Amino acid sequence: MKKLSRLYLILVFVILYxxxxxxxxxxxxxxxxxxNYHGFTWQHYRDLFADxxxxxxxxxxxxxALLSALIATAIGTLGALSIQRTSKRVxxxxxxxxxxxxxxxxxxxIGASFLIFFTTLKMPLGFGSVLLSHIAFExxxxxxxxxxxxxxxxxxxxxxxxxxxxxxxxxxxxxxxxFITPGILAGFFMALTYSLDDFAVTxxxxxxxxxxxSVEIYSRARQGINLEINALSGVMLLFSxxxxxxxxxxxxxxxxxxxxxxxxxEVPQ
Amino acid sequence: xKRLISLVALLLLVCGGLAYASTQxxxxxxxxxxxxxxxxxxxxxLDPALLKKFQTETGYHVNVETFDSNEAMYTKLKQGGxxxxxxxxxxxxxxxxxxxxxxxxxxxxxxxxxxxxxxxFLNQSFDRGNRYSLPYFWGTLGIVYxxxxxxxxxxxxxxxxxxPKYRDQLMLIDxxxxxxxxxxxEQGHSMNTTNPQTLLAATKRLDQLSPNVxxxxxxxxxxxxxxxxxxxxxxWSGEAAEMxxxxxxxxxxxxxxxxxxxxxxxxxxxxxxxxQAIYAFxxxxxxxxxxxxxxxxxxxxxxxxxxxxxxxARVRNDRQxxxxxxxxxxxQVYRNLAPRVxxxxxxxxxxxxxxx
Numbered sequence: 001m002k003k004l005s006r007l008y009l010i011l012v013f014v015i016l017y018x019x020x021x022x023x024x025x026x027x028x029x030x031x032x033x034x035x036n037y038h039g040f041t042w043q044h045y046r047d048l049f050a051d052x053x054x055x056x057x058x059x060x061x062x063x064x065a066l067l068s069a070l071i072a073t074a075i076g077t078l079g080a081l082s083i084q085r086t087s088k089r090v091x092x093x094x095x096x097x098x099x100x101x102x103x104x105x106x107x108x109x110i111g112a113s114f115l116i117f118f119t120t121l122k123m124p125l126g127f128g129s130v131l132l133s134h135i136a137f138e139x140x141x142x143x144x145x146x147x148x149x150x151x152x153x154x155x156x157x158x159x160x161x162x163x164x165x166x167x168x169x170x171x172x173x174x175x176x177x178x179f180i181t182p183g184i185l186a187g188f189f190m191a192l193t194y195s196l197d198d199f200a201v202t203x204x205x206x207x208x209x210x211x212x213x214s215v216e217i218y219s220r221a222r223q224g225i226n227l228e229i230n231a232l233s234g235v236m237l238l239f240s241x242x243x244x245x246x247x248x249x250x251x252x253x254x255x256x257x258x259x260x261x262x263x264x265x266e267v268p269q
Numbered sequence: 270x271k272r273l274i275s276l277v278a279l280l281l282l283v284c285g286g287l288a289y290a291s292t293q294x295x296x297x298x299x300x301x302x303x304x305x306x307x308x309x310x311x312x313x314x315l316d317p318a319l320l321k322k323f324q325t326e327t328g329y330h331v332n333v334e335t336f337d338s339n340e341a342m343y344t345k346l347k348q349g350g351x352x353x354x355x356x357x358x359x360x361x362x363x364x365x366x367x368x369x370x371x372x373x374x375x376x377x378x379x380x381x382x383x384x385x386x387x388x389x390f391l392n393q394s395f396d397r398g399n400r401y402s403l404p405y406f407w408g409t410l411g412i413v414y415x416x417x418x419x420x421x422x423x424x425x426x427x428x429x430x431x432x433p434k435y436r437d438q439l440m441l442i443d444x445x446x447x448x449x450x451x452x453x454x455e456q457g458h459s460m461n462t463t464n465p466q467t468l469l470a471a472t473k474r475l476d477q478l479s480p481n482v483x484x485x486x487x488x489x490x491x492x493x494x495x496x497x498x499x500x501x502x503x504x505w506s507g508e509a510a511e512m513x514x515x516x517x518x519x520x521x522x523x524x525x526x527x528x529x530x531x532x533x534x535x536x537x538x539x540x541x542x543x544x545q546a547i548y549a550f551x552x553x554x555x556x557x558x559x560x561x562x563x564x565x566x567x568x569x570x571x572x573x574x575x576x577x578x579x580x581x582a583r584v585r586n587d588r589q590x591x592x593x594x595x596x597x598x599x600x601q602v603y604r605n606l607a608p609r610v611x612x613x614x615x616x617x618x619x620x621x622x623x624x625x
Contacts, residue, residue, distance in 0.1 A: 052294045053333070059291040067284050070277065119350040129350075173270040181273065202342070207351035209307060210333035219312035219335035226313075234475075 014176035020237065027230035051163035052251040054216075054232070061125070061196065068134035074190075075135070076142025077184055081176070083143065084150045096147075102140040107200035112135055115204040124209030133205050134195045141194060142187035149183030150176075181254065189247055193240075299306060306331045306546035309342060309353040309399065311533070316566035323553050329546040333421075338595040346371050346538050354541040355550065359464045360395045360532040363402050364605035372401045373537040379548040382555025382573075390572035393602055402534035404572035406564070408506035409592065409600060410447050413513075420499035427455040427524050430501065431478055439481045440490050440502040445530060445618035446603055448475065448485075451503060454527045461604040465613060472617040476624050487624055494519060505531070506590055510568040513589075521589040523596055530600035532572070 002105045027045070030038040047052060079099075086092040102110075116126075123129060153176070161175050177210055199214040213236075217229055241260075280334050308315075312335040315587040320331045334353070336342040339362040345351055348368065358366060377383065377399075386404065396402045398412065414424050420436065423429075430439060441448055450460035462468060483499050490502050495515035504512075509521040535554070537547055553559055560576035570590050571577055577585055592600075606614070 052449070056291050056294040059287045059294065063284055063287040063291060066280055070280050070284075072312045074485070114350060115344075115348050115350070123350070123352040124352075170355070176270055177273065204344075207334070207345070209305075209334060211334055219337040 004261065020233075023230050024234045024237065027227055027234045029227065040190070043055075044227040045234075047228045048231045048235070051228070054228070057211055057216050058232070058235075059215055061214075064127070064130055064134055064212060065192050065195040068131050068138060068195050069188050070192045072135045072138035073142050073188045076139045076187055077146050077180070079139065080105060080143045080146035080150055080180075080183075085148065099140045099143050102137065103144065105157070107137075107198065111201035111204035114201065125205055128155040129205040130202055130210065130212065133201050134198065137169060137198070137201060138191035138194055142184075143189050145187035145190055146180055146183040149180040153179050182251070183251060185247065192243070196236075271368040283286065289331050304329050304546065306543055306550055307354045308333050308350055308550075309345070309351075309356040309538075310335060311357060312337060314357065314358040314533075314567060316563050318566075319554075319563055320414060322559070323550065327546075327549045327553070329543075329549060331550070340359065347539070349540060352540050352542050354536050354547050356536055356538055357405055357533050360605050363534050363536060364395045366536065367396070368605070371539050373539055373541055374400050375403070375537065375551075377586075378550070379552075380555070381552045385555050385560070385573050385575040387555055387572055387574035387577070387599060390532070395532075395602060395605060396478055396534070401565075402536045403555070405528065405533045405535050406507075406567065406569040407532045407572050408569055408590075409523045409531070410442075410451070410503070410505055411589075412524065413494055413502045413504055413509045414514070414520055414522070415494065415500050416518050416520060416530045417497065421520060424526075425522055425524060426526060427451055430481065430489060430503070431455075433480075435481045435501055437481065437483050438545075439478070440483055440493060440499045440504075441485045442490060442502075442504045443485050443487045445614050446548055446620070447505075448503070449614055449618055450529055450603075452478075454524075458529075458530060460497065460527075460601045461606065462605060464611045468613060468617055475621045476602065479621075479624060491515075507569050509577055509592060514568070523589070523592045525596045525599060527601060530597075530602050532602070586589075 026037065028040050028042070029036075030041045030043065060259055073258070083095050083099075086095065111133070114129070118125060118129045157175060157179075158171065161171055166174065197214065198212075198216055202212050203215050203218075206212065213232070217232075220226075220229065277565060284379060290607050306329050308331050310333055315333070320333070324330055336345070337396050337540060339359050342356060342358060343362060343365065344355065346353065346366065362379075365373075377464075379523045380403075383399075390404050390407055391399050393404075408436050412424060412427075412430070446460070449471055451467065452475045453460050453462055453467065456467075456474060458467050458471070484493075486493070491508055491512050494502050494504075497516070497518070506521065506523075509519075513519050535551060541547060554563070557574065557575035557579055558572040561579040564573075564576060564580060565569035565584070577591070
């Protein structure tokens with residue numbers, strides 16, 4: 001049985017990763033299509049780094065992702081705090097459900113409504129509109145990631161701190177924030193990936209020379225995707241690996257610190 | 270807390286770096302100079318070398334934004350909020366944009382390259398007198414076949430596709446107007462018919478094609494055909510050109526009894542701002558040398574007669590992509606039909622796909 005379950009696990013991972021690996025193997029292939037492997041070359045990577053328009057789009061995509069994730073994390077965390085503090089059950093449920101509706105509503109509808117919204121406000125489409133709409137659809141994700149962490153926190157922890165004379169500010173910065181930091185980080189990284197992924201919303205609100213990777217790649221599909229896109233996928237995969245690695249290090253780091261603190265407390269000097 | 274703050278500071282720093290990199294990159298391509306042209310085009314549908322040449326020649330930087338379907342482009346143009354100076358819709362979309370008052374008429378007194386165009390591709394039903402549009406590329410609907418399975422030269426008419434010889438060998442492009450249009454032409458009708466009876470007859474005729482149809486697919490046809498997976502396919506000339514480049518056993522035929530003639534066209538949306546740049550670009554692209562270079566890069570047929578003369582003989586004389594006069598006369602441009610009729614086309618086509 002154990003062997004079988006391990007086999008199943010391996011199979012699932014193979015199915016998930018083979019297409020990506022296939023894509024990247026072909027980014028090193030001579031020739032222009034993904035039909036036959038023609039031998040190793042760096043050409044497509046060279047093409048990619050010699051294409052200022054593509055590189056500008058990559059930089060813009062990352063900028064939008066990081067900035068929107070940062071702002072959405074701040075707003076979403078505050079939102080989660082306030083939902084948690086709401087004492088009336090009905091209000092809290094309503095707030096939470098309003099948040100969830102945004103999570104489940106299709107991207108196309110959100111995108112179209114943003115387009116109508118921005119154009120009625122006579123706001124030019126471009127970096128600003130993309131950033132704002134990304135922040136908007138990331139907030140609910142952050143709220144959902146932070147809330148469980150807040151629920152785990154025991155109320156007696158807060159009462160104890162208050163009894164010892166902690167001010168509201170101290171309560172927030174010394175007790176609550178350190179406790180929910182893993183949730184905040186998870187929310188930030190989820191928001192980041194959502195932003196990098198998004199096509200449907202972004203497509204509607206890009207304009208005036210501003211574009212992101214997903215929109216650009218999708219519109220190239222009419223001509224058949226060339227291997228420069230494969231090379232780009234390779235670079236992006238490397239980037240996401242670094243991201244995952246960074247997240248892992250951050251987690252390890254905070255776990256170690258917590259362990260050390262506990263250790264110090266238990267062994268009085 | 271301190272860690273969170275330092276993390277945020279670090280991220281902001283990275284953001285600043287990215288913003289700087291992005292503006293630097295755009296500056297290196299001249300985007301920030303203010304002399305710009307915003308072009309809304311299909312993905313990879315213009316030789317990048319020409320953009321560079323245009324910039325060194327005129328000083329205008331071209332911001333290219335891309336779309337993937339006529340409908341998506343229509344939505345963006347209609348909603349406003351964008352300032353595209355030029356867009357590249359297909360012919361039926363030109364009529365639709367025109368009807369929605371989203372286009373700016375061309376000022377013919379500012380166009381210098383009109384005499385370069387082949388008169389056969391001007392003054393079409395979707396834009397009489399080219400008041401709003403200049404043809405960019407044109408093409409046809411036709412039959413692609415693989416000479417390993419089909420003897421070269423034997424397959425030249427639509428009706429032959431119904432032959433039991435091609436049982437389970439045929440791939441169709443997934444497009445209602447094109448596939449129904451093929452059946453209509455085969456029966457000697459117009460591809461723009463609005464008569465429900467004629468359409469019904471065409472659907473019945475299509476149903477008889479079912480045993481031959483291996484699949485109704487979109488872009489994948491290119492891959493299947495270039496890997497010898499099917500013997501015959503019905504597809505557009507642009508796609509066919511790409512397949513032919515990948516597999517030398519493939520050939521493309523436009524049946525002489527008639528087929529579709531399609532155009533992609535340059536138009537000026539209502540929201541355009543940079544008129545100097547627009548006319549500079551239109552005249553630049555009309556110049557035979559540039560149009561020829563673009564046609565060689567994209568591989569589609571150019572409506573620019575003088576540009577065609579500059580193309581290598583093997584391209585210029587290729588009857589597959591530049592059909593002779595007789596065939597050309599039989600080609601039909603799709604008219605923008607009333608929504609009710611379009612619905613009938615779609616319904617009939619769906620029925621065919623379901624029966625299949």
